[in-house]
Amino acid sequence: MAATTSPPADLSAALVLEPVASADWLVILPVAWCLAIGALLVMLRRKIDWHPPIAVLGLAGLVVIDILLLRHVLASGPVTMVMGRWLPPFGIAFTVDLTGALFALTASVVALAGCIYSLADINDSGRRYGFYPFLMLLMAGVSGAFLTGDIFNLYVWFEVLLISSFGLIVLGSEREQIDGAVKYGFLNLVATTLFLITTGYLYASFGTLNMADIARKSEGLAGTAPLMTLTALFVLAFGMKAAAFPVNFWLPASYHTPRVVVSALFAGLLTKVGIYALIRVTVMLLPAEREELSFVIALAGALTMLVGVFGALAQSDFRRMLGYLVVSGIGSILAGVAVGGPGGIGGAIFYALHSMLVMTALYLASGVAARLGGSFSLVSLAGLYRRHAGFAALSLMLAFAVSGLPPFSGFWPKVMLVKAALDIGAWWLAAVLLLTGFLTTVVTGRFFLLAYWRDAASGGGGSASATISPAAFLPVTALTVLALAIGLYPEPLLSVVQNAAAGLAEPSAYLNSVFPGGAP
């Protein structure tokens, strides 16, 4: 709002001279690191042989930074760093709580897996085109979105990751890719513009863009500001980014067109950024309005699950089937957001983390399967089990994980979500969750039957001598092992996720970290 009154200037609040504690630099380091490596790769654009090792090392470094950040947050609660020491609510704040740190760490693991796979998938022309710089910029955008504590800054990171994803999706410039990119580009731009519109309204009614400041003021403004309008617009904008039901059509239209590794990264990172923003805004900033809208979100979630899984049943292309499974997973997360409470939000966060790992692994597996069998189509893909029994075992584990069967990572979040839904009496939502799990098992079971157990002679295609390079095999194995480990020993992650959900529902620690001296 305009500066209508001017309180006496307190210069001591503006002139902060003591330096930031060195551990707090971890808050900004993931973004700065990715941007620096990306810039380095752009400078070395003629030495494309150097790109892969630098990018792999850079992303390995990012994983280490994110692990340290998570440890720091676990030890000392939410951490804030303010750009240029302009104190909030005026300066742009980066605030990391458990939710942000967990998402950032998972994203970096997924990106590292994708980067290793890309050694076998991206050829020289892709490298010359700038795959690795785009990847690093994408990670800068994703990390920034997970770590920022300012809503306009969140919009800027959305745009950073969107423009990098445009660069990645048209890599190769095939007709199919251009077709997919047109739909992806226009609809995502409309979604982020909707987000910007909502941010404009938010600023007009709150007079602040700092998330902690908004969370603090939202209760007091409930009677005067159009908070329901804001929440509905945010849900629509982030729902469109996350590919939730009525606005989900851009995802299956585009995700199967780019390179396998690009599809895998998009499936693991982009929709989940939308979901993260939705959780952050509805649960922490506007909790009362989320409660009011919960039935709408639950309905959208249930329909997203069903549309996704029925769409997957109707596909004969492996990657298009996976695109619909991504949509179906988004529905489960929305169900958790609608239910609310520690079980619902915790389940939603857990499911999102599981979905990032497993959907990326499945897309990478689709690339390996196509290399072994020579096709993405279920009509001709056959006999993979005989070609490579170890890979078939990995694929079966991933199929179990995505269907939510024990002992894999998909089981526990699903249990949390079903229990939370039953606890508030939403039996129909629990029923849809279980039905979706069952139908996903049918989808993946049929796929395994046709592609792996069917005799190759009846289908044909592919060369019997095709071998998988270790660069393609390693990330699939690593992600599957991770999914299995989380499924077998979920206790630590379960408690961290519940703490993260509690920190969102009761953000006093977050507020204290942004405003250490209480309200200014």
Place this chain on the structure above:
Amino acid sequence: MEAWFALLVGIFFTVAVYLLLSKYIIRVLLGVAILGNAVNLLIFTGGRLTRGVPPVVPGDQDALVGPAANALPQALILTAIVISFSFFAFLLVLAWRAYEALQTDNTDEMRVAEPKDEPAPPLGY
């Protein structure tokens, strides 16, 4: 004055949405360009309009004296202009490439990625 600006923003959004609903990429592009301007005007109006008083602190003061124009929306709009301009440029090139590669700018006929006659998955084996 905010009321007149609100009306203007509404007209911008109406035109943008009408164009975005078209099947033809070139009209959608025009819609995107107008949508970006509509949002910028919206943020500008949302920061409240104060005419003729720049937010400059006098030399002998530490803070603003009296009401002045709000500088923050202008910073936000500057960011948004840069972003929407770069996106518009990208989409313009993409639309041209799509026209070259697919020989159409009608979105109904862009069915390369999702072919109409794709076979159903096998029912048995």
